[in-house]
Amino acid sequence: MSTIEDVEVLITNPGRNFVTLRITTSDGVTGLGDATLNGRELAVASYLRDHVAPILTGRDSSSIEDTWQYLYRGAYWRRGPVTMASIAAVDMALWDIKGKVAGLPVYQLLGGAVRRGLLAYGHASGAETPQIFDSIRAHLEEGYRAVRVQTAVPGLGQVYGVAAAGASGSGRYDYEPARPGARPTEEQWDTRAYMRHLPSVFEAVRGEFGPDLPLLHDGHHRMTPNQAGRLGRDLEPYDLFWLEDCTPAENQQGLRRVRELTTQPLAIGEIFNTVWDYQTLITEQLIDYVRSAVTHTGGITHLKKIMDFASLYQIKSGFHGPTDISPVGQAAALHLGLAIHNFGIQEYMRHTDDTLEVFHTSYSFEDGLLHPGDTPGLGVEYDDAAGTSHEYSPAYLPVNRLVDGTMHDW
Numbered sequence: 001m002s003t004i005e006d007v008e009v010l011i012t013n014p015g016r017n018f019v020t021l022r023i024t025t026s027d028g029v030t031g032l033g034d035a036t037l038n039g040r041e042l043a044v045a046s047y048l049r050d051h052v053a054p055i056l057t058g059r060d061s062s063s064i065e066d067t068w069q070y071l072y073r074g075a076y077w078r079r080g081p082v083t084m085a086s087i088a089a090v091d092m093a094l095w096d097i098k099g100k101v102a103g104l105p106v107y108q109l110l111g112g113a114v115r116r117g118l119l120a121y122g123h124a125s126g127a128e129t130p131q132i133f134d135s136i137r138a139h140l141e142e143g144y145r146a147v148r149v150q151t152a153v154p155g156l157g158q159v160y161g162v163a164a165a166g167a168s169g170s171g172r173y174d175y176e177p178a179r180p181g182a183r184p185t186e187e188q189w190d191t192r193a194y195m196r197h198l199p200s201v202f203e204a205v206r207g208e209f210g211p212d213l214p215l216l217h218d219g220h221h222r223m224t225p226n227q228a229g230r231l232g233r234d235l236e237p238y239d240l241f242w243l244e245d246c247t248p249a250e251n252q253q254g255l256r257r258v259r260e261l262t263t264q265p266l267a268i269g270e271i272f273n274t275v276w277d278y279q280t281l282i283t284e285q286l287i288d289y290v291r292s293a294v295t296h297t298g299g300i301t302h303l304k305k306i307m308d309f310a311s312l313y314q315i316k317s318g319f320h321g322p323t324d325i326s327p328v329g330q331a332a333a334l335h336l337g338l339a340i341h342n343f344g345i346q347e348y349m350r351h352t353d354d355t356l357e358v359f360h361t362s363y364s365f366e367d368g369l370l371h372p373g374d375t376p377g378l379g380v381e382y383d384d385a386a387g388t389s390h391e392y393s394p395a396y397l398p399v400n401r402l403v404d405g406t407m408h409d410w
C-alpha cells in the first residue's frame with residue numbers, strides 16, 4: 001500500500017498570494033491541491049499545517065472518498081470556507097496522485113471527456129462605453145467567445161469588477177480585486193444609480209457587437225430580491241447568458257421572489273462551500289448555474305456530487321475561475337468540467353507570467369475553448385525555486401459602503 005508520507009503547505013506571492021498543498025507518497029509520487037482563500041490565506045495554511053497534516057501521514061494515498069469523509073465528518077465542525085478549502089486541497093492532491101499512478105489525466109478517471117473543450121468567458125470592463133467596447137474587442141482578439149461586462153457607475157468612484165488602468169501592473173486588462181496592504185481599501189456604492197445605468201450599457205454593447213456574443217454580468221450580492229428581479233427584467237431585452245450573484249443567497253428563499261419577477265438566467269455559489277448551501281436553490285430550480293470553485297467547495301469529490309445533484313434539475317456548471325483560484329484549482333475545474341454532462345461555461349481570467357513561472361500548467365486555451373491537457377494527474381507542477389522567491393504579504397478584497405457610510409454587501 002502506498003501511504004501519505006509528507007504533507008507540505010507552500011505559500012507564494014507572485015503578484016498575489018497562493019496557498020498550495022503538496023502531498024508526497026511513500027512511493028515518491030507528489031500531488032498538488034489549491035488552498036487559496038482570498039484575504040484569509042493564512043487561516044487555511046494553519047488549518048492544514050496544524051490540524052490536517054499530522055493526521056494524514058500514514059493513510060492510504062489511494063483512498064480519496066474515505067479521506068474526504070474522515071476530514072469532513074471526523075472534524076465534528078462541519079462546513080465553512082476554511083474547513084472546506086482545506087479538504088478541497090487534500091482532495092485535489094489525492095486525485096492528482098491517483099492520475100499520476102494510473103498514467104491518466106484526472107478527467108479520464110472521472111469518466112472521460114464528453115466534449116472537445118470548455119467554453120470560457122473573460123472579464124471585460126471599463127469606466128465609459130468606449131473603454132468597455134475596447135476591452136470587449138481585446139478579449140475577442142485573444143480568442144474569447146463569451147465576455148462578462150462590468151461598468152463604472154456615474155457619480156461613484158472605483159467600483160468592484162472594473163479594471164483600473166494598469167491595476168495588474170502588467171499592462172493587461174484583467175481585474176485583480178485583492179489589493180496589497182494591511183487593511184482593505186473602501187469603495188462607495190449606490191444601488192439605485194447602478195440599476196439606472198446598467199441597462200443602457202448592455203443596450204450599447206448589444207448594438208455594437210450584435211445578438212450572438214454571450215454576455216454575462218456579476219451583481220456581486222448587492223441587490224435585494226425585489227431589486228434583482230427588477231434589474232433582471234430590465235436586462236431581458238439584451239439576452240444575457242447570466243446574471244450572477246444578483247442578491248445575497250444565504251437566504252435561499254429570496255430567490256423565489258427573483259424567479260417570480262424575471263426569466264433572466266441566474267448564477268450563484270462562488271462563496272458557497274457545500275451541497276447544503278445549494279439545497280433549496282437546486283431542488284426548486286431557483287438558479288441555472290452553479291458558481292462554485294473546486295477550491296472552495298471541498299474539492300473534486302464534493303463538487304462532482306453537487307453537479308450530479310444539479311443535473312437532475314437541468315442546472316449547469318459555471319465554475320468560479322478568477323485569479324485567486326490558483327492554476328492548480330483552475331486545472332481541477334477543467335478536468336471536472338470536461339467530464340460532466342451538465343457543463344455550462346468556465347470563468348477564465350489568465351494568471352500573470354510570474355504566477356505561471358511558479359505553477360507550470362499543461363492546460364490550453366484555443367478558439368475560445370479550454371482543455372486540461374493529457375498529462376497524467378492534474379497536469380500542474382510547482383517550481384519551488386520560483387515559489388520561494390515570492391514571500392506572502394497581506395492583501396485584502398475591498399469593503400463597500402453606501403454614500404452615507406453604511407457598510408454594504410459587495
Ligand code: CS2
Pocket residue numbers: 038177218220270320321322323324347397
Ligand atoms: C468575482 C471574483 O470572479 C468573480 O465572479 O466575483 O472577482 C471574486 O470577487 C473574488 O474571486 C473573490 O475572491
Ligand code: MG
Pocket residue numbers: 218220244245270
Ligand atoms: Mg462573482
